[in-house]
Amino acid sequence: MTTTVVELWTEEPLVRYVGQASARLVVIMTPAGQVLAQHGFAKAVDLMGIAALGAAIMASSGALADLVGEATFGALFHAGVRHGIHLAPCRTPRGPLVVLTVFGRETSIGLVEFFFDEFAAALHAAAPAEQARGPVLAENFEAELGSSLAALFGR
Amino acid sequence: MAEDIRALSAALAGNPASLVYADLAEALRRRGDLEQALRVAKHGVARHPEHADGLDCLGRVYSDLGDLARAAEAWGRALALAPEHVGALKGMGFALYRRGDARGAEEMLARAVAVSPRDEAARRALETVRRAFDAAPLPPAPSADVREAPVPARAAPSPPSSPSPAESAYQPEQREAPHRGGTGAAEPAPAAASPDSEAGPTGAGSPETVAALPPVFEGFEGATADILLLDDRGLVVAGGLRGGDGRDVSELAAAALAGVSGEAGRTARYLALGEWRTIVAEAADANLVLAPVGAGAMLLVRRDRSMPVGLTLRVAERARGAASLWLERQGA
Amino acid sequence: MSEALERSLDRLSRVRGVRGSMFVAADDGLVVGQLLMEGVNGKAVAALAASLARKVGGAAAATGAGQLSFVQVEATAGTLLLAPAAGDLLVVALAEPQVNVGLCRLEMMRAAEAVR
Numbered sequence: 001m002t003t004t005v006v007e008l009w010t011e012e013p014l015v016r017y018v019g020q021a022s023a024r025l026v027v028i029m030t031p032a033g034q035v036l037a038q039h040g041f042a043k044a045v046d047l048m049g050i051a052a053l054g055a056a057i058m059a060s061s062g063a064l065a066d067l068v069g070e071a072t073f074g075a076l077f078h079a080g081v082r083h084g085i086h087l088a089p090c091r092t093p094r095g096p097l098v099v100l101t102v103f104g105r106e107t108s109i110g111l112v113e114f115f116f117d118e119f120a121a122a123l124h125a126a127a128p129a130e131q132a133r134g135p136v137l138a139e140n141f142e143a144e145l146g147s148s149l150a151a152l153f154g155r
Numbered sequence: 156m157a158e159d160i161r162a163l164s165a166a167l168a169g170n171p172a173s174l175v176y177a178d179l180a181e182a183l184r185r186r187g188d189l190e191q192a193l194r195v196a197k198h199g200v201a202r203h204p205e206h207a208d209g210l211d212c213l214g215r216v217y218s219d220l221g222d223l224a225r226a227a228e229a230w231g232r233a234l235a236l237a238p239e240h241v242g243a244l245k246g247m248g249f250a251l252y253r254r255g256d257a258r259g260a261e262e263m264l265a266r267a268v269a270v271s272p273r274d275e276a277a278r279r280a281l282e283t284v285r286r287a288f289d290a291a292p293l294p295p296a297p298s299a300d301v302r303e304a305p306v307p308a309r310a311a312p313s314p315p316s317s318p319s320p321a322e323s324a325y326q327p328e329q330r331e332a333p334h335r336g337g338t339g340a341a342e343p344a345p346a347a348a349s350p351d352s353e354a355g356p357t358g359a360g361s362p363e364t365v366a367a368l369p370p371v372f373e374g375f376e377g378a379t380a381d382i383l384l385l386d387d388r389g390l391v392v393a394g395g396l397r398g399g400d401g402r403d404v405s406e407l408a409a410a411a412l413a414g415v416s417g418e419a420g421r422t423a424r425y426l427a428l429g430e431w432r433t434i435v436a437e438a439a440d441a442n443l444v445l446a447p448v449g450a451g452a453m454l455l456v457r458r459d460r461s462m463p464v465g466l467t468l469r470v471a472e473r474a475r476g477a478a479s480l481w482l483e484r485q486g487a
Numbered sequence: 488m489s490e491a492l493e494r495s496l497d498r499l500s501r502v503r504g505v506r507g508s509m510f511v512a513a514d515d516g517l518v519v520g521q522l523l524m525e526g527v528n529g530k531a532v533a534a535l536a537a538s539l540a541r542k543v544g545g546a547a548a549a550t551g552a553g554q555l556s557f558v559q560v561e562a563t564a565g566t567l568l569l570a571p572a573a574g575d576l577l578v579v580a581l582a583e584p585q586v587n588v589g590l591c592r593l594e595m596m597r598a599a600e601a602v603r
Binding site (some may be wrong): 265281412423429458 | 513514519526528531532535536538539541542543544545546547548549550551552553554555556557558559560561562563564566575581
């Protein structure tokens with residue numbers, strides 16, 4: 001199982017979180033689904049798919065929260081027979097992020113939630129201040145996505 | 156069931172890279188379509204060679220087809236990827252048991268129970284494997300890998316309240332599709348291995364084996380049967396632990412206990428309890444006291460339920476003192 | 488949480504030295520009901536207690552001791568007590584080091600019975 005990061009400041013908090021929560025897969029991404037760091041994925045295509053789906057679920061949940069007058073619904077938890085998924089936002093000086101965690105029966109949602117709080121605080125503390133960004137054009141987005149995947153999978 | 160298979164097939168057809176192949180293969184296996192299940196499982200594992208659940212499913216299909224060697228290979232690959240995969244541990248335990256390697260089977264099933272204490276199927280299978288030892292003590296473990304030299308199978312007497320071996324043929328875990336309620340059918344115990352009464356006379360926990368360990372707890376009742384000193388890697392340092400049938404279970408117990416110390420330390424730290432000193436566990440058949448000894452070692456004392464817990468604690472304190480002194484003398 | 492369970496936690500919390508008591512879903516490590524003093528992190532207690540119970544339960548099975556009925560973790564600055572109950576629940580108590588463990592144990596066994 002490997003941990004790879006696009007943005008170096010995410011590495012230490014991520015490695016610690018994976019160990020404490022006994023997570024099988026973790027993705028740190030922007031709300032748009034751009035991956036900043038991952039643990040446990042062997043294939044880029046799986047990572048892309050999960051990041052896109054995770055970001056979409058968070059966006060839908062945010063829209064639902066708006067409709068019912070909530071600021072946010074916070075963390076989401078999907079319970080499966082063999083796996084669980086924890087999906088939660090966290091705020092950093094770099095901007096809002098989304099973390100998706102997949103875990104198995106060797107741990108529990110209680111532990112994942114507990115250590116996620118610590119993880120979110122560590123990300124917040126480690127994140128650099130957000131740099132000014134130019135407008136994102138379609139070709140910039142593709143290039144950024146491509147370069148982050150290359151960094152994550154060493155290609 | 157047919158609807159499940161249709162839905163899963165449609166999902167896989169829509170996205171051939173999906174991991175749903177494992178659920179489809181399992182549903183086909185449960186329906187008895189073994190050839191189809193094998194095709195789906197093999198195809199899925201070829202696409203996802205690091206998918207432990209898929210390898211576990213492949214192992215079950217091979218097992219149902221009677222190809223135990225390939226089943227064991229699949230479970231072995233799953234365990235290499237996910238050493239705590241309960242399904243693969245149980246499957247490998249079954250494969251080893253059928254091969255006549257009762258010691259190896261017990262180790263796998265004990266690990267499964269350690270990972271998932273509430274898994275009744277794993278517990279029952281472990282009990283059945285252990286009861287199979289009752290016929291005669293096992294020969295001593297060879298110095299090479301035990302799995303390369305399987306223990307000759309013994310005639311497993313049917314316990315009075317259990318079905319006969321023919322009726323209790325073990326079936327690997329029935330997996331439920333995650334989005335549907337499963338039947339949760341109870342899982343019968345492993346089938347008895349074919350009788351082979353020409354086994355060696357000495358047991359795995361023979362006096363010669365146990366006497367090789369340093370006599371740290373000499374003078375204590377149960378010095379080599381109920382007191383164990385282990386390190387934080389799950390390796391036995393001194394003492395010994397025997398099962399109810401007299402077999403040496405020290406190594407199994409040490410492997411299972413290793414995680415407790417770390418977990419206790421973490422719990423005490425996060426809950427601001429300081430350093431943990433003892434864990435007393437009261438259980439159905441015995442009381443256990445666990446205590447750290449110096450840096451990196453842990454002591455287990457097991458006593459019958461008839462001994463008051465307070466007295467067990469005192470015994471454990473004395474044993475901890477003896478262990479601590481001995482370790483100091485070793486320079487540890 | 489039902490009245491019976493609330494009463495159980497109330498009785499347990501009245502034992503001198505108990506800083507918090509709760510029912511925890513053992514598999515999930517989530518709080519089902521709790522009565523805590525100020526400063527006790529219920530989420531942490533639930534998650535860690537459930538994880539420890541699972542590990543100790545595995546060790547008890549591997550050593551042939553059978554199913555757990557009670558666990559006491561004694562540490563330099565406090566005590567953690569666990570008792571499995573029906574419905575995959577755990578009764579958990581967090582206490583000072585000098586707590587009367589015997590009394591706690593009785594109340595926890597009673598609380599575990601109340602779940603049936």
